[in-house]
Structure formats: structure tokens, C-alpha cells
Amino acid sequence: xxxxxxxxxxxxxxxxxxxxxxxxxxxxxxxxxxxxxxxxxxxxxxxxxxxxxxxxxxxxxxxxxxxxxxxxxxxxxxxxxxxxxxxxxxxxxxxxxxxxxxxxxxxxxxxxxxxxxxxxxxxxxxxxxxxxxxxxxxxxxxxxxxxxxxxxxxxxxxxxxxxxxxxxxxxxxxxxxxxxxxxxxxxxxxx
Numbered sequence: 001x002x003x004x005x006x007x008x009x010x011x012x013x014x015x016x017x018x019x020x021x022x023x024x025x026x027x028x029x030x031x032x033x034x035x036x037x038x039x040x041x042x043x044x045x046x047x048x049x050x051x052x053x054x055x056x057x058x059x060x061x062x063x064x065x066x067x068x069x070x071x072x073x074x075x076x077x078x079x080x081x082x083x084x085x086x087x088x089x090x091x092x093x094x095x096x097x098x099x100x101x102x103x104x105x106x107x108x109x110x111x112x113x114x115x116x117x118x119x120x121x122x123x124x125x126x127x128x129x130x131x132x133x134x135x136x137x138x139x140x141x142x143x144x145x146x147x148x149x150x151x152x153x154x155x156x157x158x159x160x161x162x163x164x165x166x167x168x169x170x171x172x173x174x175x176x177x178x179x180x181x182x183x184x185x186x187x188x189x190x191x
Contacts, residue, residue, distance in 0.1 A: 081121030124152035
């Protein structure tokens, strides 16, 4: 009997802390934050890397029909709140982020929490969505991101999923932006 009660309590507790984003109707999009990423095997200059990555959020907003948040995530889009991620991307020290070691291609849950805690938006009082770049791996033509949904008022992460996608395209920015497009296009929410 004790085992049954303990099992019931564990299940009830787990359900209370896992949140279902399928019930979220509207989101604000915070763009892509590259500030904690590792860049493996990139041979471009740090200036080319920084300029290319810093322009990706502007591309996502400019080409809303292609990078259609509402269509791919099946949520109403409130606002683009790109300022925080853009500031983080502008401040990144690209030279320190380039690595020749595959061991440095992971980010910690604490790094994700720090990034989410630093996001802000004047219209942010519901649910936010941000892509947090984990790694850009040129030799293997792939990029890894965390897709993070969070409560904007408390910064509580309600859903996080690591996704890896193949890169392709012409020019540095488009090469890596293609991974974001493919992630959006192939998005499937799993509880």
C-alpha cells in the first residue's frame, strides 16, 4: 500500500512540474541567441562570423513568410522581441567561442537559464520563445539549438528541447540560417 501511495505522489508531483505548451495560444518571439554557442571548425574571420550571426534575427523578421512562427509552431505571434538576443549577439567574443575540440560543443542548463533570465520585452507578459544556439559544427555541417518556451514574467522555462539540423546554402549567414528554417519547418512538439 505504501508503494502505491508513494508512486501516486511521485506521478502527481511530476505532473505539477511538467507543463504542456500545447495549451499556449500566443507567443512572443525572442529570436536566436548565439552568445553561449561554440563554433567548431569555422574558418571564416571572427568579423564575418559575428556579422553573419548578428544579421540572422533581422533576416527572420524581414522574411516572416519564410520563417513563419505562427505556421510552424501553431501559435499566434504577439511580437518580435529581438533586442535582448541582438544585444547578446553583438557582445559575444567570437574569437573565444571558436574551438577545435568537440568536447566543448555543449551548453549547460545553467547557461540556458542565464540567457532566458536576461531576455526582456516591453510587451512580454505571456509566453516567450527563443532559440539558444549550442554549437555550429562546420566539418559535420550541422547546428545544435535549444528551443525554449518560457513564462515572460517569471522567466520560468516551461519547455526546452535540443534540436540538431543540417546546414546548407550560399554565404555564411544563409548557410547557418538554413538550420533555423529546417527546425521550424520540421517542428513537432512532444510532451
